[in-house]
Amino acid sequence: MSSVPDFATLQTLVIATLFEVVEQSNKPVPDAVEGSTSLVGKQAVLDSLALVTLIVELEQRLEEEYDVMLTLADDRAMSQKHSPFRTVASLTHYIAELISEEMGRD
Numbered sequence: 001m002s003s004v005p006d007f008a009t010l011q012t013l014v015i016a017t018l019f020e021v022v023e024q025s026n027k028p029v030p031d032a033v034e035g036s037t038s039l040v041g042k043q044a045v046l047d048s049l050a051l052v053t054l055i056v057e058l059e060q061r062l063e064e065e066y067d068v069m070l071t072l073a074d075d076r077a078m079s080q081k082h083s084p085f086r087t088v089a090s091l092t093h094y095i096a097e098l099i100s101e102e103m104g105r106d
Contacts, residue, residue, distance in 0.1 A: 004103060005066055011035065011092040013065075017057050018045070018088065025050045035089030051085060058095070070098050 005013065015033045022029050022045055030037070030045050038044045039051060046054060055072045062068045072095065077084050084094030 004099060007096055010095050014088055014092050018054060021050050021054045021057060033088060037088045039085050039087060068099055
């Protein structure tokens with residue numbers, strides 16, 4: 001397995017992927033994206049289709065770049081009290097948690 005990405009690397013990956021998805025969806029690209037940037041809700045930079053695209057792109061990039069196979073949108077994610085897809089930071093934390101659990105199984 002490739003080296004495990006740290007939190008900063010994961011957040012950079014999430015932000016870079018987010019920018020690409022926003023550009024592809026022909027939506028206005030935000031001036032800046034940070035951990036508190038909303039992914040869902042009234043202030044979101046994505047609509048529901050773009051969110052699905054972001055999730056799929058992240059799963060593919062994690063597999064290609066880090067040899068980590070994750071399913072980000074599953075029953076576990078959907079049943080949480082606070083959605084892991086709320087913000088860039090919450091999504092990054094969720095990915096880091098899943099990678100940590102996956103590494104513990106190997």
